[in-house]
Amino acid sequence: MMEFRDLKTQYHTYKKEIDSAIQEVLEGAHFIGGKQVGELEEQLARYVGVKHCISCGNGTEAMTLVLMAWGIGEGDAVFVPDFTFFSTGEVVSFRGATPVFVDVDRDTFNIDPNSLEKAIMKTVEEERLTPKAIIPVDLFGLPADYEKIEKIAKKYGLLVLEDGAQGFGGSMNGKRACSFGDAATTSFFPAKPLGCYGDGGAIFTDDDELAELIQSLKVHGKGTHKYDNVRIGVNSRLDTIQAAVLKVKLKAFIDHELSDINKVYRQYNERLSSIVETPVIPEGYYSSFAQYTIKLKSKRQRDYLQAKLKEYGIPSMIYYAKPMHKQRAFEEYDYDDKEFPVANELSDIVLSLPIHPYMGEDEVMAVTKVIKMVLNGDNVI
Template sequence: MQLIDLQAQYQRIKPDVDARIQAVLDHGRYVMGPEVEALEARLAEYVGVQHCIALSSGTDALLVAMMALDIGPGDEVITTPFTFIATGEMIGLLGATPVFVDIDADTYNIDADLIEAAITDRTKAIVPVSLFGQIPDMDAINAIGERHGVPVIEDAAQSFGATYKGKRSGGLSSLSATSFFPAKPLGCYGDGGAAFTTDAALAERMRELRNHGQSAPYYHPRLGINGRLDTIQAAVLLAKMEVFDDEVARRAEVGARYNDLLGDLVKTPKLAAECTSVYAQYTIEVDDRDAVRAALNEAGIPNAVYYPVPLNRQPPLYSDVAIPISERAAERVLSLPMHPYLEIADQERVAEALRNALKK
């Protein structure tokens, strides 16, 4: 059993993946080849926005989105402390200050009710993270942003394919960023990411920023980065898009089955009203995590902890703010095997091993 089984997926789509990679090798346009443009069109249509900018990673997608808004020294960006470091890292790298707001105890997403109190005259953006595959309350967050004239950037690195009130993650705010790291619900075979927007001017700015700030050959009106997506990765993602809707449905089935198997044992993921999840991770809470992990390891059950240290307790981003729900979650969360090809028997084996672990 694997935590995430990428080989099972590859065997399903092997002929298409291999053919698309061979096509790239044949035409030789390894950087910004035709597959990149085709992927951008496919993803923009899927999300329901006008513009998709393919990028070299989800981290670079966040960076370019913030750079497009001219975020820099002296600015503040409101976000959650309970996420992967890339979210806060990009804020800090630009010289801005991350302002951390605690999470909702059930969804692990930023608590929208706490955001407004954190806004100051230096707030330049709000960056909610769609954690573990579920989208936060974007209507409430967007309304706060509109009242204060502050743009919202959805960090959709873990939620591509999920929906909120019938709309897909990535198309719920003026800007969004997602990741195609191999372990993501839609992942390539290396690093990759994308930014989405409905704003043509922001889209053009991000296209320039990903290519060294270039607007015409060797003319650079702004400083940018080397953030281009490799053509081979675009080819892989185009192949994966052919089965993605089916995989999203399978993820929902696996998540629901886990809920049925584990609901009487531990705290299981809760879906907010009118939300779906792609279960980038299936995350439970346990009391004595170290002991439970040791027992699961002994039983051969893969597991992981996302995330043991909140961002505001990380040395480069340290901020002594009150985040009791995030800190409690960081001490208790545990992620179990989760992917579209997880067999029922494997889930039952996980449930049995967890039941035994909790008895020890």
């Protein structure tokens, strides 16, 4: 069966380097805070183009740590796209603040700046919550429209936290993902553009004070040493083995994986653009393609195509079948469904196809051949 994200081929391609890196950690026996962690952080900061990279346990905790450092809490409003993974809104509620969901742009899947400003203005007028921050998401590998978002944030005095969990490697006008806003985070979940062999995450910022505070918060609020605790924090560290693996993978990512996955994207587009709605990458933008997501005509057609692909041994995924405002965990907030027409539509018509840097043109042809066969003779609308 075809792989949706082929981590097996990636491992076999770099087996010697990965095994050696892991073995070095095992022999050194410095499993927490080993030298590989600091080396990785330096390499990541340099690649992204920021002063500080602070690694941590996972992408969700990365966002939580930033919100903790900013003092986000009860009575605060944080603006989050309605069409994204649950954790982006979850971290807001976890801090006791209120997530205010915002509809997205139909072409890019990312937070819609016009809807964002309307949501901010509405929150200000209601006077129930204090607007504090925006968490744009770089969905499917494409950076959000930070030029407009940062202007809006400045206008209303809001902080911007870039959720680059899916966006690492993407860019906008030459500026790399995870370098936007006041701080940014990413995830090293195995299937992400840059993934480890377990959980992992990182925070990026140019703010020296914020970086220092997060370094403390991520290790039980430590002060000058591990048994000097100056504040309440959490335990969220990237272990040395994962850092060692990521160092090998980062080199591969920079050397060829990012360009190779974009080659697959172009092959898909050439074969599918006349049949379905293919991903839109605006001028000046570059995507790292965490997912290759097409749009169908209806939920019925989408579900039918997914079932047919499965019959041919081709995996596909629906990201996301339910918008944030419809999640049961957020039902206490009583959102108005009419405010999210795009997110509601996308949840019914999106389908993500297999894509990864090791995907051959023959596999692309196999996927697109089935899609053409199914949809050209398809009366399901």
